Amino acid sequence: MTLVLHPGSVSLEDLEHLYWSGEPARLDTGFDAAITRGAERVAAVARGNAPVYGINTGFGKLASIKIDAADVAKLQRNLILSHCCGLGAPLPENVVRLVMALKLVSLGRGASGVRLELVRLIEAMMERGVVPVIPEKGSVGASGDLAPLAHMTAVMMGEGEAFFEGERLSGADALRRAGLAPIELTAKEGLALINGTQTSTALALAGLFRAGRALRAATVTGALATDAAMGSSAPFHPDIHTLRGHQGQIDMGSALRALLDGSAIRESHVEGDERVQDPYCIRCQPQVMGACLDLLRQAARTLRIEANAVTDNPLVLSDDTIVSGGNFHAEPVAFAADQIALAICEIGAITQRRIALLVDPALSHGLPAFLAKKPGLNSGLMIAEVTSAALMSENKQMSHPASVDSTPTSANQEDHVSMACHGARRLLQMTENLFGIVGIEAVTAARGVELRGPLDTSPDLLKAMAAIRSVVPSLEEDRYLATELAAASSLVAEGRIEASLPAGLLPMLGD
Template identity: 75%
Template sequence: MTRILTPGQVTLADLEAIYWDGTPVRLDPSAHAGIDRSAARIAEVAAGDAPVYGVNTGFGKLASIRIDRADVATLQRNLILSHCCGVGDPLPEAVVRLILTLKLLSLGRGASGVRRSLVDLIEGMLQKGVLPVIPEKGSVGASGDLAPLAHMTAVMLGHGEAMVHGRRLPGAEALRSVGLEPMALQAKEGLALINGTQVSTALALVGLFRAVRALKTAIVTGALSTDAAMGSTAPFLAEIHTLRGHAGQIEVAAALRALMDGSGIRASHSENDERVQDPYCLRCQPQVDGACLDVLRQAARTLEIEANAATDNPLVLSDGQVVSGGNFHAEPVALAADMIALAVAEIGAIAQRRIALLVDPALSYGLPGFLTPKPGLNSGLMIAEVTTAALMSENKQMAHPASIDSTPTSANQEDHVSMACHGARRLLPMTQNLFWILGVEAMMGAQGVELRAPHETSPRLLAVKAAIRARIAPLAEDRFMGDDMAAGGDIVAGGALIAAAGAEILPGLVA
């Protein structure tokens, strides 16, 4: 079913459904009048003699060069082809779908001066599954995501390449294979398509959606690990967290209480347990994961605003002025991406310490070394823990802020840039690393609670364990582990543990 989007009013829930489910979209017809009005204004400017940036002038450092009226269309075509300078692997198709959607929303604000036929073509590409091949590298996140958006636009002109239902085709062939035709750009349209933050924003949104899924899963696997280690639930008591007052912390503690409610493991040993306090990786889960939740919510607010924004240049204002500004500068997105990266690194860091605790007989309160029933003859989950340490360390290295790494470009015309695009793009490998870390924790937590038999964990965590065991068998003796490691990551990425635990008890992005 097609999702109808109203520019300026699109929610994170809309965007998340488009990303995960591939829902096709179309603009609400209420946007058409504004699009037509701004297009008419640009046509009027193009027919006049006054210089207007990007309409009848060159671009960037070449803005002082006037363009003849007869060459205005050629100017836009040349802009796109000359800016197709991206390199690297293609962006994932789900990301490209979101990029096209965000560009549609930006143009739908009625401030870009493009014709409705151009908007119709983007809608048609989304409806019929024509997804441009966009190289992942080449944007510095200011003056727009120029190179990647040029590769997107090139397909609309019949150049470049696109994926169509699993086939990689030349741009013109890709369009015609689904009954669409390439188009020629008119005044300002090329600039409207490549000046904008849509690639950076789409990548940051994808990083956000994946980070939230990982955080919810980390609360589930953290509860499983806590029970496997016979950790105390006292640090999760509600009053402790209300005395501090942070919303995320309060919600994570509540989720942990709900997940562990009814467990017989801790209760079976509480009278003889000489421990006074658990290590921080168990005890401080609400404080750490709750802080990460609060940070993700702040980033989410920024990205929801940006997803609804008009970010090209110049813009057609409500009074008819065509004015150059700087909405293409992606600093808000860059800072949001840095925040998400920090949260992803921290979620993985504390999860990895829980993993390390479970395999260490000095800390795991009676569990066998490396969670194997026959340690020595078997290494058990020894190297699975080592792999998570490698992944955690890689994420810490990638979490260095990208937004502070400005460098001048374009002959110093663009003398401060955001680096939002690669700051957001790194969130994809970072969240994949986190999925693998949490997959290992899930595997170890399931093994740990089973080793506590005949005592059983809580009803919710039994359901979680069943979801794990549907893909990963108990580890009785050493076996080839690569398949289990991959399955663990897939279980987390697909959200299976969230569903098994009961998604309603886990915090979301709405404060």
């Protein structure tokens, strides 16, 4: 399947599908005319004598230097090669494919002045599986993601490196083996490809999609932990949340009520429960998780706009003028990434406290210490809880906002930068940690519910229990747990906990 992209109206759902599926994408051919008009306007300027930034001048601090018409193509090639300065491990291939798709969307608006041939090459690379090697470090999210996007563009020129059919090859070899020819860039094309926020945006979107999965799984494991702790469902009453009015809180309260509906464990202590209030990690789930949901939804709105935006420079405007601006500055993406990081951190923090509650006999309302069958002889889930605390703490350290950490670059021409790229890249590690925390809660809560037998949890939570038990057997005595906790983490990362439940039960990020 190839997803057809409609620049200006690409949906969050389309982008998430691209990220998880790895399928190729192409532009709607209805945008070909707009692309061609922009390219013709740039070509006309390149033939003239008037200096226009990015077409026949140097770049950045060198913008005042006029370039001869005969050197315009070489100018673009030099730009790309000189900007291939990234360091670090390659970005994940699904992130790079998303970068390429976002670049197609941006170019498809017709304001970048590139030829159709260039667009078709990106489409063909996606279709045939040529994935540029983009080092993870090197962008400050200011004049576009210059270094990362230069590494993508280098492959299109037959330079750099790319992954193809599981091998890491030179860009020239990858294109050749895919049956493609490198392209020679013309006026402005190199700048159009590297001036833009597509790497930052792709990384932020990846973090958003992964955080959404973790939030939905944590909603399920949080309900399961509530039952395991014999917590009250009264705080999830709809009127409480309607009286406050935050939509995320309302949605989370509704989901928790639905998940616990029909639980025999819950019904067993509705009457005569001497506890007046549960700890906040149980009682305040709608408030905390709902606030995280609202934050993710706000970031999603920002990133959807950015995904459809034209962010290179200069731009071919509707009156055919070519004007230099600053759409490449990734401040909106940096703020969105920081919001996502805060939500990730808080989802993990409240989840970890529920794990700690369940393994503590002073708090767990009758469960054995560390959920061990014979505490003392067995340590049960003692160190699994410690691991969750380590992951939570690491996420706290990474949640400091990146957007406030500007530093001047490029001889002070780019004197305020967004730091969006690494602010977004950290979300991959943070969500990996969060998958682990939620996976540990899945194991812990499932064990706690089992120990409430012969009473059962709700029908929906039993489905989630079955998914958990498909990868982690019940813990009857101490055994090697690392591989099982990794499997539980993968269960969350792959969306299999939420997939076990009816569609529409869990809150979504929206579009």
